[in-house]
Amino acid sequence: MNDIPSSPDNSQSRDGRPGAAQPHADRPDIDRPGADDPDTRDPGVDRPGADDPGAGDPDAYYPDDDYPGAEQVEEVRRIVEQSSRILVLTGAGISTESGIPDFRGPNGVWTKDPDAEKYSTIEYYMNDENLRIRGWSRRVDNPTWGAEPNTGHQAVVALERSGKVHLLVTQNVDGLHLEAGSDPERVVEIHGSVRGAMCTSCVWRGEISDVLDRVRAGEADPRCEVCGGILKSTTIFFGEQLVEADLQRSYDAAGECDLILAVGTSLSVYPVAALVPHAVNTGAKLVILNAEETPFDLQADAVLRGSIGEILPQLLP
Numbered sequence: 001m002n003d004i005p006s007s008p009d010n011s012q013s014r015d016g017r018p019g020a021a022q023p024h025a026d027r028p029d030i031d032r033p034g035a036d037d038p039d040t041r042d043p044g045v046d047r048p049g050a051d052d053p054g055a056g057d058p059d060a061y062y063p064d065d066d067y068p069g070a071e072q073v074e075e076v077r078r079i080v081e082q083s084s085r086i087l088v089l090t091g092a093g094i095s096t097e098s099g100i101p102d103f104r105g106p107n108g109v110w111t112k113d114p115d116a117e118k119y120s121t122i123e124y125y126m127n128d129e130n131l132r133i134r135g136w137s138r139r140v141d142n143p144t145w146g147a148e149p150n151t152g153h154q155a156v157v158a159l160e161r162s163g164k165v166h167l168l169v170t171q172n173v174d175g176l177h178l179e180a181g182s183d184p185e186r187v188v189e190i191h192g193s194v195r196g197a198m199c200t201s202c203v204w205r206g207e208i209s210d211v212l213d214r215v216r217a218g219e220a221d222p223r224c225e226v227c228g229g230i231l232k233s234t235t236i237f238f239g240e241q242l243v244e245a246d247l248q249r250s251y252d253a254a255g256e257c258d259l260i261l262a263v264g265t266s267l268s269v270y271p272v273a274a275l276v277p278h279a280v281n282t283g284a285k286l287v288i289l290n291a292e293e294t295p296f297d298l299q300a301d302a303v304l305r306g307s308i309g310e311i312l313p314q315l316l317p
């Protein structure tokens with residue numbers, strides 16, 4: 001079993017080193033907008049959708065020069081075909097074509113509103129009742145609730161069914177991989193899920209939909225019915241720890257895989273991004289499918305820059 005690289009703790013950090021336990025400047029990845037995060041529905045934030053280029057207009061992401069040609073796609077398809085233990089690592093980019101904005105793409109929630117991170121930062125959330133009230137009210141209309149899996153999620157399911165997927169680690173909290181039919185035994189939702197609710201003071205856990213019903217019924221900041229504690233979604237906020245067992249399982253899989261396929265992630269949130277060098281250093285190939293550059297492009301065996309929904313299905317063996 002490989003130890004999780006160098007993490008004095010496993011809190012999430014952005015643009016930092018694995019485990020660099022910065023208080024909350026290194027915010028984990030959040031109750032990530034798009035997911036649970038209210039920010040996605042900030043009225044001032046355009047969201048992918050009919051009128052938002054983030055999801056609907058591929059040119060917003062992929063200049064023609066960058067779009068991969070048939071030969072490059074075929075080269076990657078062969079790498080996939082020759083692999084038998086693939087670690088698929090997905091990020092918010094796989095869900096933008098389902099209408100859920102990412103964070104850091106051109107139309108990302110944080111790109112447009114850097115303050116939006118506060119809603120997903122545990123310290124602010126616990127200490128600011130007004131922020132929680134705004135958060136719950138916005139969460140009611142989160143775009144995740146109406147989102148359907150897209151051809152990217154379905155391609156991951158097909159890859160799993162070919163028997164080649166060792167583990168699917170997703171940073172997404174939208175639950176769309178499971179909804180698409182990915183095997184729950186092979187999925188690690190490393191940043192949690194927006195679909196659950198939990199008490200921050202006791203062990204109560206339940207469905208977020210029940211809490212949102214209470215908000216709709218007029219409770220602005222619904223409290224735990226068992227102990228009166230502050231409720232939150234089961235996503236991992238900046239300043240919270242990842243689940244140790246999930247992180248360890250992911251690192252073990254990175255050390256065992258023969259290909260790490262990074263899809264729709266800026267690879268800038270740690271400790272998850274550290275899976276990539278760990279896999280490469282233990283002999284795995286690296287393929288990156290993402291609209292924009294990532295810090296690991298130079299280490300990759302292949303980089304495909306284009307629409308996940310269009311390209312991922314073409315990589316199936």
Ligand code: NAD
Pocket residue numbers: 029030032033034035061090091092093094095096097100101102103104105106108171172173174175191264265266267268269289290291292306307308309
């Ligand atoms: P990110 O926003 O940092 O990066 C997403 C990347 O995907 C960007 O580089 C963008 O260029 C690319 N991208 C967007 N749409 C694409 C498409 N259709 N085809 C190809 N590439 C596309 O997101 P991240 O790396 O996942 O990390 C940030 C955190 O954001 C994660 O921890 C995640 O939990 C959280 N998040 C999750 C959701 C969700 O659950 N759907 C939504 C927003 C953010």
